[in-house]
Amino acid sequence: xxxEEQVLERIERARRAxxxxxxxxxxxxxxxxxxxxxxxxxxxxxxxFRNPLLEPxxxxxxxxxxxxxxxxxxxxxxxxxxxxxxxLAVNGTVNDLAMCGARPEHLSAAFILEEGFxxxxxxxxxxxxxEAARAAGVAIVTGDTKVVQRGKADGCYITTAGVGTVDPAxxxxxxxAEPGDAIIVSGPIGEHGVTVMLARGELDxxxxxxxxxxxxxGLTARLLDACPEGRVRCLRDATRGGVATVLxxxxxxxxxxxxxxxxxxxxxxxxxxACELLGIDPLYVACEGRMxxxxxxxxxxxxxxALRSHxxxxxxxxxxxxxxxxxxxxxxxxxxxxxxxVDVLVGDPLPRIC
Amino acid sequence: MRFVDExxxxxxxxxxxxxxxxxxxxxxSYKFMEVCGGHTHTIYKHGLEDYLPGQITLVHGPxxxxxxxxxxxxxxxxxxxxxxxxxxxxFGDMMRVPGGNGSFLDxxxxxxxxxxxxxxxxALKIARDNPDKRVVFLAIGFETTAPSTAMTVLRAAAERIGxxxxxxxxxxxxxxxxxxxxxxDLRLDGFIGPGHVSTVIGCRPYGFIARDYGKPLVVAGFExxxxxxxxxxxxxxxxxxxxxxxxQYGRVVPWDGNAKALAVINEVMELRPHFEWRGLGFISExxxxxxxxxxxxxxxxxxxxxxxxxxxxxxxxxxxVLKGVLKPWECKVFGTACTPETPIGTCMVxxxxxxxxxxxxxxxxxxxxxxxTRS
Numbered sequence: 001x002x003x004e005e006q007v008l009e010r011i012e013r014a015r016r017a018x019x020x021x022x023x024x025x026x027x028x029x030x031x032x033x034x035x036x037x038x039x040x041x042x043x044x045x046x047x048x049f050r051n052p053l054l055e056p057x058x059x060x061x062x063x064x065x066x067x068x069x070x071x072x073x074x075x076x077x078x079x080x081x082x083x084x085x086x087x088l089a090v091n092g093t094v095n096d097l098a099m100c101g102a103r104p105e106h107l108s109a110a111f112i113l114e115e116g117f118x119x120x121x122x123x124x125x126x127x128x129x130x131e132a133a134r135a136a137g138v139a140i141v142t143g144d145t146k147v148v149q150r151g152k153a154d155g156c157y158i159t160t161a162g163v164g165t166v167d168p169a170x171x172x173x174x175x176x177a178e179p180g181d182a183i184i185v186s187g188p189i190g191e192h193g194v195t196v197m198l199a200r201g202e203l204d205x206x207x208x209x210x211x212x213x214x215x216x217x218g219l220t221a222r223l224l225d226a227c228p229e230g231r232v233r234c235l236r237d238a239t240r241g242g243v244a245t246v247l248x249x250x251x252x253x254x255x256x257x258x259x260x261x262x263x264x265x266x267x268x269x270x271x272x273x274a275c276e277l278l279g280i281d282p283l284y285v286a287c288e289g290r291m292x293x294x295x296x297x298x299x300x301x302x303x304x305x306a307l308r309s310h311x312x313x314x315x316x317x318x319x320x321x322x323x324x325x326x327x328x329x330x331x332x333x334x335x336x337x338x339x340x341x342v343d344v345l346v347g348d349p350l351p352r353i354c
Numbered sequence: 355m356r357f358v359d360e361x362x363x364x365x366x367x368x369x370x371x372x373x374x375x376x377x378x379x380x381x382x383s384y385k386f387m388e389v390c391g392g393h394t395h396t397i398y399k400h401g402l403e404d405y406l407p408g409q410i411t412l413v414h415g416p417x418x419x420x421x422x423x424x425x426x427x428x429x430x431x432x433x434x435x436x437x438x439x440x441x442x443x444x445f446g447d448m449m450r451v452p453g454g455n456g457s458f459l460d461x462x463x464x465x466x467x468x469x470x471x472x473x474x475x476x477a478l479k480i481a482r483d484n485p486d487k488r489v490v491f492l493a494i495g496f497e498t499t500a501p502s503t504a505m506t507v508l509r510a511a512a513e514r515i516g517x518x519x520x521x522x523x524x525x526x527x528x529x530x531x532x533x534x535x536x537x538x539d540l541r542l543d544g545f546i547g548p549g550h551v552s553t554v555i556g557c558r559p560y561g562f563i564a565r566d567y568g569k570p571l572v573v574a575g576f577e578x579x580x581x582x583x584x585x586x587x588x589x590x591x592x593x594x595x596x597x598x599x600x601x602q603y604g605r606v607v608p609w610d611g612n613a614k615a616l617a618v619i620n621e622v623m624e625l626r627p628h629f630e631w632r633g634l635g636f637i638s639e640x641x642x643x644x645x646x647x648x649x650x651x652x653x654x655x656x657x658x659x660x661x662x663x664x665x666x667x668x669x670x671x672x673x674x675v676l677k678g679v680l681k682p683w684e685c686k687v688f689g690t691a692c693t694p695e696t697p698i699g700t701c702m703v704x705x706x707x708x709x710x711x712x713x714x715x716x717x718x719x720x721x722x723x724x725x726x727t728r729s
Contacts, residue, residue, distance in 0.1 A: 004683055008717060011689030022696060025463035029450075035695050203472060257726050272355055279705075281399075323726045326718060333727050336578045337364035338401020340715040346450070346694045 012328070019043050033240030033286075034345035056253070058174065059096040059236065062166050067102035069093060070161035078121065078155055080199040082192075082210025086128035088288055089158040091215050094136040095237045098217040099291065101172045101224060102164030104136060110144040112157040125156065136215035138162070169229050176233040177254035181322040182300035184293045186219060186307055187212065187315045188266040189243050193285035194274045205277060207270040214289030219310050223293060226306030231296040238290050241345065244283040246292050247330045248344045258330040260320035260342065283332075284345055294322065361577030362400065370582050371405040377589040384410045385541065386588055387678050389531060390548035391418030391706025392576050398715035400578040410585065413540075413678035414708035416530045416634065417548050419495040420447045421676060421700040421707045424630045425664035427523055428453030431492050434521060434657050435466040441484060442468045443477035444492035447704045452697055454664040474506035474520070481510070481518035490653045493520050498550040500524040500642060501615035504622035507644065507651045521653035522643050525629065527551045528559050529640035533631075535567050539679045544588035546581060547573035549603045554619075556611025557599050564597045575603040622648055632700050633666065633673025672699035675708055682712040689713060 019039040029036040046054065053061040060069030073089045090107065097104040109129065113122070133140050191212040198205055216237060224232055234254075236246040243265070251258045267275075267282045275282045289312065295303040300318055307313030330342040378384065388394060394414045397403060403412065416422055428451055435442035435458070442458070449458045449470060462468045467487075471477050474491050481489035493503040503520055510518045527548060534540065547560060552573045560571045570591035574584035584602045591598060601607055622645060629641030644652035653659075666672065669687045674680040682688055682701065692698040694710055701709035 007683045007689065011713075011717065014690040014693070023460065023463070025460065027459040027463045029459060039695070202476065259727055269355055276355070276358060325726055329718065331718070331726055332401075334399070334401045335364070336362045336400040336402070337367055338404040338578075339727050340398060340401045341717055343694075343714045343717075 029346060032345070033245060036346055038344070056173065056175070059099040060102070062100050062102070065166055065168055067097050067100040067164045067166050068161070069096040069100070070159065071096060072157065072159040074154070074157050075196060076154060077196075077199055078125070080196050080211055082195060083213040084125055084128050085156060085158055086125040087132050087211075087213045089160045090129050090132035090136060090138070090140075091213050091288060092239065093160040093162040094138060094215045094217055095289075095291070097162050097164040098215070098220040099172070099235045099237050100164070100166060101170035101220065101235065102166045103221070104138045104162055104164040104217050107133065107138050107140045107160050107162045108142045109140050110159040111146070112153050113145065113147045114153040114155050115147060115150040117155050122156065125158075132215065136217055167224075170224060170232075171230070172232065172234050174234050174236065174250050174253040177250050177256050177294045177322045178233065178296075179256060179322050179324040180297045181233055181294050182297050182303070182318050183247070183258065183260070183320040183322065184295060184300070184303060184307065184316055185238070185243060185266065185319050186216070186291045186293070186313045187289075188268045188271070189238065189287055189290055190267060190271040190275065190282040190285035192288040193242070194271050198274065203278070205274055207274055209268070209270050212287050212289040214312050216289060216291050216312065219291070219307060219312050222306045222310050223303055226302050227295060227299045231299040232293060232303070233296065234294040236292045238287045238292055240286050242282070242284040242286055243292060244281070244330065244342045245344055247342070250292075250294060251330050252328045254322070255327040257323040257326050257328075258320060259323050260330065260332045262332055262335045264317055264319045266315050266317050283342060297321065358577070361575070361579045363579065366579055367405055367582060370579070370586055374405075374410070374582070374586050374589060375407045377586070377593055378407055378409050382409065384543045384589070384592075385413050386410065386544050386546055386585060387413040387415045387534070387542050388546040388581070389415035389417040389527065390550065391421065391704065391708075392550060393546055393548070393574065393581055394418070394708050394711050395706045396576050396578055396581055398711040401715075402578050402581060403716075405582060406585065412546075413542065414675070414682070414711075415678055416534065416631070416676045417496065417527065417551070418701070418704055418706040418708070419499070419525065420451055420704035421672070422525060422530070422631045422634070423451060423494060423523060423700060424632045425453050425666065426630070426662050428457070429455060429664060430659045430661060431521055432456070432458065432461045432466070433660055434490055434653055435461055435468050436464075437488075437657060439487050440467065441480060441487050441489045442466065442492060443471045443480060443489060444468070445472075445494065446470045447706075448492060448494065450697065451700055451703050474503050475509070478506050478510055478515065478518055481515050482513075485517060487517060488656075489518050491518070491520050492523065494523045496525055496527050496548070496551045497554040497619065500619045500623065501554060501612075504618045507622045507648050508618065510651055511648065516650065519651050519653040519656050520644060522623065524623065524642040525631070526625070526640055526642065527555070529637045530631065530634065531560075531563065533634055533637055534677055535563065535569075537677050537679070540677060542569060542678070543592060544569050545571040546584045546588070547571045547599070549573060549575050549580070549607060552601075552603065552607045552611070554612050554615045557601050557607065557609050558611075560599045564599050568597045570597045570600070572600045572602050573607055575606065621645075630663065633676045635673075667698050670699040672701050675699075675701050682709040683717075685709070689717065
């Protein structure tokens with residue numbers, strides 16, 4: 001082993017060490033879905049709540065044929081092209097259940113409202129939620145409402161939780177990927193994140209883009225039906241942190257390498273253009289209606305055909321494969337013909353200055 | 355995508371790589387420094403080193419504006435941000451840069467109002483919208499970003515926006531290159547010249563590098579084919595025994611630079627007698643400050659600034675990395691004590707920093723990757 005390789009080994013050992021939170025206060029990086037979030041969750045929450053159902057830190061917990069999940073929504077602005085916070089609150093929780101292989105059934109919704117928030121906006125959000133629930137085939141069956149003083153919240157925050165039923169034959173896990181598996185994305189990536197970034201109006205960039213927010217349970221049901229038992233290893237929706245973060249979690253949990261082909265990753269020109277201008281990699285941009293499926297290589301064609309037969313999966317594509325070595329890393333064959341690592345970001349992707 | 359894909363063509367890259375390999379003399383090794391952090395980012399993002407023969411080493415230079423800010427200046431900026439009624443604004447890259455007492459992100463968590471902006475004009479808008487606050491723009495960068503800071507000061511003056519000021523940390527590229535050329539521990543064969551800076555200063559200021567130091571310099575664009583071509587042009591010069599300044603980035607960089615931008619900088623700013631660079635120490639006439647007639651927009655005159663010097667942590671070898679003496683992974687703390695999550699040195703913060711680029715994009719054994727990506 002040469003000196004460079006020794007250094008690399010030393011670094012990988014350091015990366016596997018138990019995470020510690022060094023900050024004394026919560027910073028925005030802790031909420032960005034990258035390494036800082038992961039560290040906070042593992043060092044504070046997992047440390048306190050530790051149990052076998054929580055430990056995999058999956059999108060939801062599955063026990064006795066029931067899947068259970070929860071998620072909070074704090075998006076700014078509340079309304080954006082292609083949807084609003086209500087769509088996200090329903091679809092996000094529906095999708096977390098779908099990623100467990102579950103059939104989502106019942107949702108709860110809890111609202112934290114700021115004094116002075118227009119009732120008209122709340123009506124709009126509730127109407128969107130009702131429509132999204134109808135589209136996903138779920139019912140919102142319980143909830144809670146709290147109002148806080150002006151300035152103590154940003155308009156409206158929503159927390160939803162959901163339950164669904166899981167076929168006992170379906171066992172999906174981020175640690176189930178095996179060398180030879182195919183990696184499939186269900187559609188073009190990054191549209192939600194870029195849409196919301198532009199909707200904030202800070203960038204003076206206009207683009208013909210709408211959020212990709214959508215319920216994925218129809219798509220997952222079709223995929224699971226099309227593949228023989230056990231051939232679908234893992235499903236993950238590529239929300240905060242994007243496709244790159246999800247794939248890193250899979251690579252680490254399964255102790256395999258993920259090898260991506262940049263040219264195969266579907267990205268719409270408007271998203272690519274905005275990302276080029278901002279110096280952001282679309283692989284890290286959030287989606288709210290796209291998922292990554294890791295499927296046994298022998299079933300890749302069947303899986304792809306099943307996804308493409310659904311309106312939300314028309315542009316599904318195989319974007320890479322699982323390899324044995326080097327474990328825990330995501331590698332990218334760049335469009336230019338080189339190779340590089342795709343790592344987890346520390347915090348939010350920050351625009352470069354020049 | 356037009357104007358992007360043309361410069362990322364793998365077929366053209368292969369052809370160019372073959373010509374590069376043919377130009378390398380057997381048994382000779384070559385070291386070229388890419389001065390600009392933008393090039394470092396390009397090299398790693400696209401995996402460009404896969405196209406270069408083992409004889410060629412690309413050495414990462416001092417041209418990452420975030421990386422050269424000394425810790426004391428970060429502390430000064432945080433001090434200003436924590437004054438009552440202040441809104442501090444800066445580019446996103448600065449948010450995580452550690453000072454002696456944490457970063458902007460930490461100061462923000464403690465309650466300081468620190469906002470990320472995309473342009474100094476955004477900071478001016480915040481000043482316009484918050485007349486009861488004092489809005490400060492933390493200005494960083496080489497001659498690339500200095501004109502936009504200067505323009506913003508001129509606009510603030512024209513609109514009489516009295517609650518806006520600039521904490522000026524602009525630096526100039528030529529003294530930094532000279533410091534590197536004079537450093538005894540480094541042997542370079544040529545330079546990949548900074549493209550963005552050159553759109554402002556042009557190609558003439560590099561003349562001394564060819565004339566006095568006998569090194570070729572090729573000003574290059576930021577797409578991977580641009581960088582590869584500038585390596586090729588460097589090799590051609592060496593093979594022909596020439597040392598000249600060449601402009602590979604002619605589609606953007608005028609030979610004489612941008613006279614208007616230079617005039618705006620000169621109107622608002624002047625050279626400081628000396629300025630501290632992270633890792634490189636004090637370099638005379640290497641940075642800009644606000645001129646006297648614009649004193650009311652100069653945060654250094656408005657606020658009482660501690661101006662303390664903070665020594666770099668002992669373990670940190672940013673200086674050697676910035677000078678290209680050490681490869682990022684050769685630093686003692688690289689990847690273990692110093693990571694993008696917990697950076698000790700600035701090179702680990704910005705995506706243009708050599709260490710962060712290497713850690714995020716290139717931290718692997720090339721042989722194992724070749725094996726893994728073989729399909």
